[in-house]
Amino acid sequence: MCVPLYPEGKLQKFRPGVPGPEFLVNTKGKFSMNSIIANRKSKSLVEKTAEIIFTVCAFFAVLAVLSITVYMFLNGTPALVKVGITDILFGTVWKPASADPSYGILFVILTSIVGTTLAILLGVPIGVLTAVFLAETAPKSIARLVKPAIELLAGIPSVIYGLLGILLLCPAMYKLEQKIFAGSQTHQFTGGANLISAVIVLAIMILPTVINISESALRSIPVSLKAASLAMGASKIQTIFKVLIPAAKSGIVTAIVLGVGRAIGEAMAISLVSGSSVNTPLPFNSVRFLTTAIVSEMGYAADLHRQVLFTIGLVLFVFIMIINLTLTRILKGGAKND
Amino acid sequence: MKNRMIAFIAAGILVVGSLTGCGNTADTQAPANDTPTESTPAAEKTPAAEASADLSGSISMSGSTSMEKLANAVAESFMAKYPGVTVTAEFTGSSAGIESVLAGSVDIGNSSRNLKDEEKSSGAVENIVAIDGIAVVVDPANTLADLTQDQLISIYKGETKNWSELGGADQAIVVVGREAGSGTRGAFEELLGIEDTCAYANELDSTGAVMAKVASTPGAIGYVSLDVIDDSVIAVKLDGVEPTEENIKAGSYALSRPFVMATNGEISAQKPEVQELFHFLASDEGKQLVKSVGLITVD
Numbered sequence: 001m002c003v004p005l006y007p008e009g010k011l012q013k014f015r016p017g018v019p020g021p022e023f024l025v026n027t028k029g030k031f032s033m034n035s036i037i038a039n040r041k042s043k044s045l046v047e048k049t050a051e052i053i054f055t056v057c058a059f060f061a062v063l064a065v066l067s068i069t070v071y072m073f074l075n076g077t078p079a080l081v082k083v084g085i086t087d088i089l090f091g092t093v094w095k096p097a098s099a100d101p102s103y104g105i106l107f108v109i110l111t112s113i114v115g116t117t118l119a120i121l122l123g124v125p126i127g128v129l130t131a132v133f134l135a136e137t138a139p140k141s142i143a144r145l146v147k148p149a150i151e152l153l154a155g156i157p158s159v160i161y162g163l164l165g166i167l168l169l170c171p172a173m174y175k176l177e178q179k180i181f182a183g184s185q186t187h188q189f190t191g192g193a194n195l196i197s198a199v200i201v202l203a204i205m206i207l208p209t210v211i212n213i214s215e216s217a218l219r220s221i222p223v224s225l226k227a228a229s230l231a232m233g234a235s236k237i238q239t240i241f242k243v244l245i246p247a248a249k250s251g252i253v254t255a256i257v258l259g260v261g262r263a264i265g266e267a268m269a270i271s272l273v274s275g276s277s278v279n280t281p282l283p284f285n286s287v288r289f290l291t292t293a294i295v296s297e298m299g300y301a302a303d304l305h306r307q308v309l310f311t312i313g314l315v316l317f318v319f320i321m322i323i324n325l326t327l328t329r330i331l332k333g334g335a336k337n338d
Numbered sequence: 339m340k341n342r343m344i345a346f347i348a349a350g351i352l353v354v355g356s357l358t359g360c361g362n363t364a365d366t367q368a369p370a371n372d373t374p375t376e377s378t379p380a381a382e383k384t385p386a387a388e389a390s391a392d393l394s395g396s397i398s399m400s401g402s403t404s405m406e407k408l409a410n411a412v413a414e415s416f417m418a419k420y421p422g423v424t425v426t427a428e429f430t431g432s433s434a435g436i437e438s439v440l441a442g443s444v445d446i447g448n449s450s451r452n453l454k455d456e457e458k459s460s461g462a463v464e465n466i467v468a469i470d471g472i473a474v475v476v477d478p479a480n481t482l483a484d485l486t487q488d489q490l491i492s493i494y495k496g497e498t499k500n501w502s503e504l505g506g507a508d509q510a511i512v513v514v515g516r517e518a519g520s521g522t523r524g525a526f527e528e529l530l531g532i533e534d535t536c537a538y539a540n541e542l543d544s545t546g547a548v549m550a551k552v553a554s555t556p557g558a559i560g561y562v563s564l565d566v567i568d569d570s571v572i573a574v575k576l577d578g579v580e581p582t583e584e585n586i587k588a589g590s591y592a593l594s595r596p597f598v599m600a601t602n603g604e605i606s607a608q609k610p611e612v613q614e615l616f617h618f619l620a621s622d623e624g625k626q627l628v629k630s631v632g633l634i635t636v637d
Contacts, residue, residue, distance in 0.1 A: 097518040098534040166554070174555065178510060188496060189510035190539040191555035276517070276541045286539050296543040300519035302403070302429075 069317075076314025079103070079307035088311060094278040094288075096297070096305040103308045105293070107278050109315060112290040114281040115195060115270075116263045119202035123263075124256055126203070127210030132240055134211070135218035154208030162272030165201045170273060173197050177284055190286040193275035198287065201269050206259035213258060217251020218244055250330060257327040264319055267291035290316040394422030395611040401428075401435020401448030404521045405597050407631045408468060409448055415627055416618055423611050436462055439602050445612050447600040450525070462600045467619050468633040471564035472526050472593040473581040475552050475571040482506035484575040487592055491530050493559060496537030501557060514540045514551050514560035526561045529593050561593075563632040583634050597633065 080088060083103050091104020130150070134143055170192030177194070181187040225247055229239040245252070267289070275286025276296050288296070294309050294316075301309055397416075399409060406429050413425035430438070432449040436457050439447030453464045474490060476482070482504060485493075492498040493511055502508045515538040516523035522545070527533045542548050545562045552560040553570035560571075564581055567573045573581050576592050585591040601608055605616050618624045625635045 095518070095534050097524065166550075171554070181510075185499065187499075188537060188539050189499070189512050189557065191512035191514075191551065191558055193540055193551075271543075275539060276543070277538045286541075288541075296517045296541065297519050299543060300517075300521065302519070305519060 072310070072314050072317045075307070075310040076317075077311075079304060079311040080314075082304060083308065088308065089315075096301070096308060101304070103304075105290075105308075105312055105315070107280055108288050108290055108293050108312065111195070111279075111281040111287040112264055112316075112319070115199055115202065115274075115287070115289060116260055118195075118199040119206060119263045120256060120259055122199060123203035123206045123259060124210055124252075127207050127255065127259070128214050128245070128252055130207070130211045131214035131218055132245070135215050136240055136244065137236070150208050150211050153204075154212070158205065158266060158269040159272075161201050161205055162269035165197055165269065165273035169197045169200060181284070187284070188286070190275045190284065193273055193286055194284050195274065195281055195287045196283050198270040198274040198289070201273055202263045202266060205266060205269060206262050209262055210255045210259050213255035214248065214252050217248035217255070220251070221247045250333065253330050254327060257323060257330060261320060261323045261327075264316070264323070265291065267295050271295050290319070392422060393420050393611055393614060395609065396424040396426070397446065397611050397615055398426045398444040399428070399435070399446035399448055399599070400430050400438050400444045401446075401600075402432040402450040402597070403429040404450040404470070404524055405429075405448045407521070408597060408628065408633060411627055411631050412615070412619065412624075415623075416615055419618065419623075420611070420614070423614075425615070436600050439600050442602065445601070445608065446615075449598040449600055450595055451598070452596055453598060453600060457600075461602050463602075463604055464596075465599050465601060465605060465616065466596045466636050467599050467616075468597040468628045468635060469586055470525055470595050470597060471581065471583070471586045471591065471634055472522060472529070472561050473564045473567050473573040474559065474561050474576060474593065475549070475567065475573050476559050477552055477554075477556055478570065478572055479556055480506065480509075480572060482574070483572060484578060486577050487530065490576065491532055494527075494530070494532055494536045494538075509557040512539050512555050512558040513537065514542065514548055514555075514558050516545075516548065516561075517541050517543045522561065522563060525595060526593065529595060564634065565629070565632045586634055587637070594634075 088103050088105055089109070090106050091102060092106050093102040093104045094108070095102045130146070134146060138146065172192070173194060173196060174190075174192030177189060177192060181189070221244055225243055226239060229243040230236070234242065270289055271292040274289060274292060276288050276292055277286040278288045278293075279285040281287050290312055293312050297305070298309055399413075401409075406427075409427040409429075413427050417423060417425050427448075428444075429448075432451055435444070435447035436449055436453065437447075438444045440457070440460050440462055447462065450470065453462055458464065474485065480501065482501060485504070489498065489504055493504075494513060494515070496513065498504060499511055500508065501511055513536075515526075515536060518541075520543075527536060540551055542551060545566050548560040548562050549566060549568075549571060552558040564583070564586070567581070575581070579585050579591045581591055581593070586594040599616075599619075601612065605613055608616075619628070628635045
């Protein structure tokens with residue numbers, strides 16, 4: 001960005017970053033302010049063209065969201081009608097390829113809800129406390145180590161999490177499973193690919209989101225609050241838990257909602273560690289999430305089976321929509337408080 | 339997934355191969371007077387193909403969903419070789435396919451089982467074009483190398499939960515399988531008669547994933563196409579029979595099934611493009627194609 005090169009006052013005369021023709025011509029040499037404001041006519045032309053371009057770009061996003069919504073509903077609803085809403089949403093038997101097929105996805109929906117909730121319960125405390133550490137208590141040298149680590153964590157592709165899950169988490173989980181269920185006649189051994197493994201992977205994956213947003217929420221608290229608390233004789237820990245975290249509440253809630261969004265939409269990593277059988281979401285059961293249900297069977301699914309997969313997509317889509325609407329509401333509420 | 343990709347790639351290679359093959363023959367024919375020795379072997383040995391290069395018409399097949407990969411691969415490469423012929427394939431199920439061919443609505447009925455006697459007596463001819471074999475694999479540390487079909491069924495139904503019940507080590511059994519809709523899973527369950535009664539602990543969406551899971555999990559058991567077996571797992575004997583191509587061809591290994599392209603009447607009584615399709619399947623190129631989709635060729 002070239003923005004800091006110019007004094008602020010002058011920059012405000014035109015919008016920074018407008019890719020007008022004159023701007024482009026001048027990128028070869030040094031930027032010169034004169035060429036842009038030299039001619040009123042060409043300047044207004046640039047402004048208008050840019051505005052049109054912006055508008056068109058903005059409508060791409062609207063178009064995409066609209067077409068996805070329409071597409072999801074068009075493709076997701078036929079199966080709902082054919083199979084019956086209650087049979088799909090509240091049925092517990094998933095046998096899509098059998099001679100007498102049954103398309104109940106209740107366990108799949110429950111797994112997504114339970115899995116995401118557990119991941120949040122595990123990930124959010126760790127994330128928020130890390131954020132507190134970074135914003136308040138960390139010595140600079142350690143913060144310099146932790147911060148890049150978190151940023152890297154955010155950038156690691158989800159399939160890598162899944163691979164590590166297979167290599168490290170599943171074998172450990174299998175040992176635990178063998179100890180806990182030693183001699184059990186009813187438990188089905190999963191080889192470590194179970195709900196807990198998926199939850200752990202999800203919890204790690206939402207950490208960067210939770211940490212970054214919570215940290216910036218903590219940092220944006222006015223210093224006066226902290227100063228007042230400390231001046232009243234409260235200890236540092238008391239200040240953090242009684243003043244700072246309550247003050248950063250709306251930011252932390254935003255972090256949680258975004259974490260939920262990421263967790264519920266994740267497919268690749270957990271498809272590798274969750275076992276992918278449709279079961280009740282108990283800790284040591286092999287389970288299937290909404291996302292993995294689509295991923296794992298899309299390859300060979302045909303006809304009604306395929307349509308039901310679209311319905312699962314629709315359910316997931318509705319979940320994500322609800323989460324986003326909640327988020328918008330929270331953000332609006334937060335803005336009012338300010 | 340992986341299998342499908344391999345099939346695509348293989349089909350792609352075949353298409354490219356056959357295209358370049360055509361190019362070569364054209365090239366070598368033009369300067370034929372100068373360099374007669376340079377003519378490619380392909381051009382030499384296919385006078386029949388030359389003759390039918392202008393073969394045109396259409397072939398329709400319908401039938402087994404399990405044969406989708408094979409049928410599509412055959413259709414693609416056959417059409418690439420004979421641009422004048424259109425091959426269409428529908429996947430309606432084995433019995434429906436044979437009914438269609440007997441009714442005369444399609445030229446070839448695909449069936450992933452042997453024909454029944456009444457189907458044969460109605461005029462359907464059983465042309466076995468490939469054999470599908472499934473191997474049962476266990477992790478390399480497993481001491482049990484021989485299972486009976488009944489044991490296998492009870493493992494997959496979730497009735498047997500520990501290898502010690504079958505005379506192995508005291509190790510829990512981790513039942514690994516494929517996702518619903520997979521042809522391998524369909525064949526496995528159908529051959530053992532355990533459709534929809536399997537209790538899977540892991541439903542994985544590719545052959546490679548099953549191999550990896552079984553190889554890395556003590557006590558795991560899984561099933562894969564015969565062609566992907568390697569040293570990372572043990573392919574167990576079934577009723578004392580080793581899962582090898584020879585045993586499958588001899589018919590002694592239980593987990594195999596024929597892929598039949600049934601015709602109404604003998605092949606020689608079919609229209610020329612259908613006859614040519616069977617010639618193509620019997621040629622080296624056709625056999626290569628059958629292998630490329632993970633099947634065993636018939637001699």
